[in-house]
Amino acid sequence: MPKYKIQNIVASADLGTELDLTQLVVEMENAEYEPESFPGLVFRLKKPKTATLIFRSGKIVCTGSKSIGDVKQAIQMVTESLKDAGIPLTGSPAYEVQNIVASADxxxxxxxxxxxxxxxxxxxxxxxxxxxxxxxxxxxxxxxxxxxxxxxxxxxxxxxxxxxxxxxxxxxxxxxxxxxxxxEPPGMSxxxxxx
Missing domain, CATH: 3.30.310.10 (TATA-Binding Protein)
Incomplete structure (x- = not known):
């Protein structure tokens, strides 16, 4: 089988609480919020390199991960950053993978x-x-x-x-x-x- 490379994983989760995005953009580093152009706050991580869209409803969408482990780590880090910003969350929310994009040759x-x-x-x-x-x-x-x-x-x-x-x-x-x-070449298992 040709080797493949995961290019992007999109996963979503629900924090179960409404959020004040205007306050969060002030409290969180690496956060961007421009409601005139997009209704969600964009929170970027360098490692793993991801962007998480955070919505007022408490729903989040994590994109840019290259592995399921990166998805889990990114969501945990986003959750910790939200807790540090004063959002009362317990644990890390369950997430669901919505789409995996991979390439192969x-x-x-x-x-x-x-x-x-x-x-x-x-x-x-x-x-x-x-x-x-x-x-x-x-x-x-x-x-x-x-x-x-x-x-x-x-x-x-x-x-x-x-x-x-x-x-x-x-x-x-x-x-x-x-x-x-x-x-395929003969004898390849x-x-x-x-x-």
């Missing part, structure tokens, strides 16, 4: 026109005049793959890293089965492919 060019015919028109969109990539919608896992003629791909819509892996394995197998991707 199949390491060989792909004929996208042949791919459309092979994968079937019901799940594939390809309009090269509008967008240079092929859009392939999978049901299981429920993700979207943007496949480019160079062999590079972007997987979006995943809720966990296992979904990304499953989607890349699936598209690789489907392309291989119709001769659009060269076979699943463990070697995932390494």
């Amino acid at each position: 199949l390491e060989q060019p792909i004929n996208l026109t042949s791919t459309v015919i092979s994968l079937g028109l019901e799940k594939v969109e390809y309009e090269p005049e509008v967008f240079p990539g092929l859009v392939y919608r999978l049901d299981d896992p429920k993700v979207v793959i943007l496949l480019f003629g160079s062999g590079r791909l972007v997987c979006t819509g995943a809720k966990k890293p296992m979904d990304v892996e499953a989607a890349i394995v699936r598209i690789s197998r489907e392309l291989r089965s119709v001769g659009l991707l060269s076979p 699943e463990k070697d492919r995932l390494a």
